[in-house]
Amino acid sequence: MTDLIINGKRHSVDVESDTPLLWALRDHLKLHGTKYGCGIEQCGACTVHVNGRAVRSCGISVGEVAGSARWTCRSAATARQA
Numbered sequence: 578m579t580d581l582i583i584n585g586k587r588h589s590v591d592v593e594s595d596t597p598l599l600w601a602l603r604d605h606l607k608l609h610g611t612k613y614g615c616g617i618e619q620c621g622a623c624t625v626h627v628n629g630r631a632v633r634s635c636g637i638s639v640g641e642v643a644g645s646a647r648w649t650c651r652s653a654a655t656a657r658q659a
């Protein structure tokens with residue numbers, strides 16, 4: 578079990594630590610605002626913010642970001658509109 582803090586809320590996901598963050602977000606947490614495009618860190622469709630830094634979630638593992646404060650791109654867009 579790995580804890581992820583997304584949009585200020587703690588989520589526990591039962592995935593291997595080397596699982597790409599994108600799959601944990603989409604398949605396990607059903608956060609479909611993060612999109613799948615190429616899967617090889619080229620298109621940017623899966624970009625999320627991790628502690629203020631834009632990262633491509635298809636290329637970073639759950640273990641690398643466990644416990645980090647994080648916002649999805651969808652939430653970042655919503656925050657800009659507020």
Ligand code: FES
Nearest residue numbers: 614615616621635
């Ligand atoms: S899906 Fe294209 S960069 Fe991640």
